[in-house]
Amino acid sequence: xxxxxxxxxxxxxxxxxxxxxxxxxxxxxxxxxxxxxxxxxxxxxxxxxxxxxxxxxxxxxxxxxxxxxxxxxxxxxxxxxxxxxxxxxxxxxxxxxxxxxxxxxxxxxxxxxxxxxxxxxxxxxxxxxxxxxxxxxxxxxxxxxxxxxxxxxxxxxxxxxxxxxxxxxxxxxxxxxxxxxxxxxxxxxxxxxxxxxxxxxxxxxxxxxxxxxxxxxxxxxxxxxxxxxx
Amino acid sequence: xxxxxxxxxxxxxxxxxxxxxxxxxxxxxxxxxxxxxxxxxxxxxxxxxxxxxxxxxxxxxxxxxxxxxxxxxxxxxxxxxxxxxxxxxxxxxxxxxxxxxxxxxxxxxxxxxxxxxxxxxxxxxxxxxxxxxxxxxxxxxxxxxxxxxxxxxxxxxxxxxxxxxxxxxxxxxxxxxxxxxxxxxxxxxxxxxxxxxxxxxxxxxxxxxxxxxxxxxxxxxxxxxxxxxxxxxxxxxxxxxxxxxxxxxxxxxxxxxxxxxxxxxxxxxxxxxxxxxxxxxxxxxxxxxxxxxxxxx
Numbered sequence: 001x002x003x004x005x006x007x008x009x010x011x012x013x014x015x016x017x018x019x020x021x022x023x024x025x026x027x028x029x030x031x032x033x034x035x036x037x038x039x040x041x042x043x044x045x046x047x048x049x050x051x052x053x054x055x056x057x058x059x060x061x062x063x064x065x066x067x068x069x070x071x072x073x074x075x076x077x078x079x080x081x082x083x084x085x086x087x088x089x090x091x092x093x094x095x096x097x098x099x100x101x102x103x104x105x106x107x108x109x110x111x112x113x114x115x116x117x118x119x120x121x122x123x124x125x126x127x128x129x130x131x132x133x134x135x136x137x138x139x140x141x142x143x144x145x146x147x148x149x150x151x152x153x154x155x156x157x158x159x160x161x162x163x164x165x166x167x168x169x170x171x172x173x174x175x176x177x178x179x180x181x182x183x184x185x186x187x188x189x190x191x192x193x194x195x196x197x198x199x200x201x202x203x204x205x206x207x208x209x210x211x212x213x214x215x216x217x218x219x220x221x222x223x224x225x226x227x228x229x230x
Numbered sequence: 231x232x233x234x235x236x237x238x239x240x241x242x243x244x245x246x247x248x249x250x251x252x253x254x255x256x257x258x259x260x261x262x263x264x265x266x267x268x269x270x271x272x273x274x275x276x277x278x279x280x281x282x283x284x285x286x287x288x289x290x291x292x293x294x295x296x297x298x299x300x301x302x303x304x305x306x307x308x309x310x311x312x313x314x315x316x317x318x319x320x321x322x323x324x325x326x327x328x329x330x331x332x333x334x335x336x337x338x339x340x341x342x343x344x345x346x347x348x349x350x351x352x353x354x355x356x357x358x359x360x361x362x363x364x365x366x367x368x369x370x371x372x373x374x375x376x377x378x379x380x381x382x383x384x385x386x387x388x389x390x391x392x393x394x395x396x397x398x399x400x401x402x403x404x405x406x407x408x409x410x411x412x413x414x415x416x417x418x419x420x421x422x423x424x425x426x427x428x429x430x431x432x433x434x435x436x437x438x439x440x441x442x443x444x445x446x447x448x449x450x451x452x453x454x455x456x457x458x459x460x461x462x463x464x465x466x467x468x469x470x471x472x473x474x475x476x477x478x479x480x481x482x483x484x485x486x487x488x489x490x491x492x493x494x495x496x497x498x499x500x501x502x503x504x505x506x507x508x509x510x511x512x513x514x515x516x517x518x519x520x521x522x523x524x525x526x527x
Contacts, residue, residue, distance in 0.1 A: 074416035086411040088404050099404055102397055103416030
């Protein structure tokens, strides 16, 4: 379980998130939504230790992570798929995937289920990561995060700039990862239809704090739509 | 004909020396983007290590010389790591600051060398097996020159294997391409930065061993090579080993060929002119790294 409590985050002097509380329960798919610039990505970066978080507490399964370096947080069992994918452009698809192997240190080769989830990957194994299309890069980024053997998978706008058919593939893959492997998923997203379809629980963010939360099925869809489009 | 072969061999020899001194810089400047003005001083330290090893071991110099190569690598590797941990690590992304700071380090190291060894140059005895040469059809190929060509090939292959065939190499490339994302893959990027900088410095130390064969060693010996090292890396295209090889060959061969028909100073001027004109048309060097995500930036 991932617990975030009273977290503040800032870029230099300007505070982006203040007093954020969130809980991501095990084996659930949790989505964090909101309009542009409300602090969704910053929330994820706070979890990863990529931004300044002067106060608060972020715990994974009870272990306090606030003072940990990013690479140590990853070793606790977090897989991160950043906005814009951040594939290593000059490395081959295979090399991108295999980087994650040394993190977990459990497996010697990329597990077969990853190729089962993303059948395009073996085809492109020898291509440079930077030569793939956006959708292919997104699939590679998710696969790469899974290779680290995470307990929780964190995705930042996985549908951004990706064609609808690939979005469906990605959605299916995320669901399978969650259901078959029991990996907890936390997604930041703006694409409401995708979110309503995939998530168990929802957090809605405005101006750096949570304004609504609950089980996706129980939340008022129209009100959410209003917040998202206002 | 013999003249031409001699010139070609001299060109190859000079290219190999430039390549060897630039190889470490191709790692620290090319891969890491650190402008390290003290690179020349690591070459100097390597050269002095050769001298010290020879002093301690004595004998005809062959064993001592061969031993001095790993010694010089280790010492400069460690010094590089220390410099990275104490100074460079605070200056990532601040190119001008790191230029100034490392220039300061360069002056300190030069003065330290003067204080320890005196301002008079010291001589390294060329080991016996490198003293003569191979004569084929009236052309003499000096063994020490051939040895340097061999040494640079060994270094080049070793660096290539390390970067492309090892786990450490993969982590290193990932860190250099995207530091934050490498951390998100669980890679301890600070450790990688430190070892990579050490590696570049260690290669400078090995270059120092070969520089020691070519003339007397004093505190400014590194200064003779630093400008050519930077030119080689920039000409080849920053961040590309093959580019560095070609860059060294362009500079080495053109120097020797102009020198064969004109004076050495004219040769320097013409080489600089070639580089200036070349960079006018290809400002990013010979080999430009191109990919989608880089083009978008």
